[in-house]
Amino acid sequence: MQLVVARIGRAHGIKGEVTVEVRTDEPELRLAPGAVLATDPATAGPLTIETGRVHSGRLLLRFEGVKDRTGAEALRNTLLIADVDPAELPEDPEEFYDHQLMDLDVVLADGTEVGRITEITHLPSQDLFIVERPDGSEVMIPFVEEIVTEIDLEEQRAVITPPPGLIDASEAVVASAREESEGSAPKAGDA
Template sequence: MQLVVARIGRAHGIKGEVTVEVRTDEPELRLGPGAVLATEPAGTGPLTIETGRVHSGRLLLRFEGVRDRSAAEALRNTLLIAEVDPAELPDDPEEFYDHQLMDLDVVLGDGTEIGRITEISHLPSQDLFIVERPDGSEVMIPFVEEIVTEIDLEEQRIVIAPPPGLIDESEAEVASARDAEGAEEDADPAGTGEDGARKDASDHVQKGDA
């Protein structure tokens, strides 16, 4: 299974380094020297990481064969894709890979059906489940412990305890994933923030605090 783990940003310096927008919570594992990554667009890769370092809080990578600023700049906005064993699980029991949660049923504590997860949006403040309701509308469910009370992978369902207005009354909470992504791009037009959005985001999520 392939997961997007990073997006290449602008060139840094003149020796082929690039800034990287990390899309994984395990950069040491996914983005270490020697890692061979597929790319999107596919013709750009595969790319092999030669060196990596942190500079001013941002990860810088150099790839084999990329030796100058022009070559590094040509990689800008390329997605880096890692091959991951579908059976692999995060070390933290409170974390889940996106693919584990996609298409799970979302229900209330009494079994009332809300919908199913069609996307996971990774925003700077929290992760959101984009849930498609039976009528085709969408609702955004914050992945925080006060709201998401149970995740049962065996039963393929998530139980939620939504606050008043989250599901039925607040139009502000009902939006498409494209709207959520657009808002993030407006806030970070260069696309260089540490948190990504939508399906090419961090490859796993962690339940947060409200």
């Protein structure tokens, strides 16, 4: 199975190094010197990592055969793809690879069907499940412990306990301190 592990960013310096946007929880394994990675577009690779280092909080890589800034800039926005055994699991039992989570059924704690995970979006603060509802609509579920309470790979399901309003707008409860202090004062739009 092929997984995207990084995206090449700007050239760094004049000796062929590039910044990379890491897209793996295991960069020390997937982006180590000697690793051979496929690319998207395929015409840019395969690329073999010659060196890697962290500079100002960013991972810098140099690839075999890329010796100058021009060669490094030509790789900008290229995706780096690693071959991963589909049976391979992360070391931490609380971590999951994207391919393990795709197509899981999403249900509430009482078993009520919510939908199916069709996409996983990685944001700086958290990951989001994009869940397709039975009616074809989509809902975004933050992949945080407080909401996603269980991942059961054997049963192919994710159990969630969403806060009010997350999956159905009709469940949303809107309250403000002003309304509480004024009691039943008229609201905007009341006749």
